[in-house]
Amino acid sequence: MIRNGLVISVLCMLLAGCAGSVPRLEVVRVLPDEYATCRVAVLPFGYQGRFPRGENIFYKAFTAEIAKATNFDIVPEGDVLEVYRQLRMYRKTRPGVERLRVIGRRLKADLIITGEILRLEEKDSGRYVQTALTIIARIHDGDSGHLLWTTYHKRRGKEYQNVLHYGRVNSISGLARRMSDEIITLWIDEGLKQCAQ
Secondary structure (H helix, E strand, O other), X not given: OHHXXXXXXXXXXXXXXHOXXXXXXXXXXXXXXXXXEOEEEEOOOEEOOOOOOHHHHHHHHXXXXXXXXXXXXXXXXXXXXXXXXXXXXXXXXXXXXXXXXXXXXXXXXXXXXXXEEEEEEEEEOOOOEEEEEEEEEEEEEOOOOOEXXXXXXXXXXXHHOOOOOOOOOOOHHHHHHHHHHHHHHHHHHOOOOEOOO
């Protein structure tokens, strides 16, 4: 009897460690059936918070994860920043539809990914570091600049905890990588087709 209770307690702890938020996808425009993406431009994410270089951390993590997980030809960061310089835009500027159309054409991108970091937190509690991140990621059509999909995702590092402290994410870069992977996996599962090259 006690042994069964112990097994149930351990299973509950394991399941509680795996439970948590999942990205929420809103489809604004449906991708055509024949649509296949080869070239993707990831623009700098907007961020108004005070965490030092928070937008850079997430941007680099997201770009690395999408390059690793897909067959997309990712536009290099230097090319994206050069277009920003040409258009006299700040990294934190959220471009409108007309600017996205110009950016898409100059970078020859099939899709453009933009987003905002709504919350970015990393606090040292003495025992471990508490991390939290809330983002919105958007997919735009590269030709028209129109919004296709938007995804909201919110996580805390402790949501990845399995048993005791194992699995807990104690850094913003680690949390950004895990969340980026979850978003990209959702997009592919929902029908974002990749280039067949």
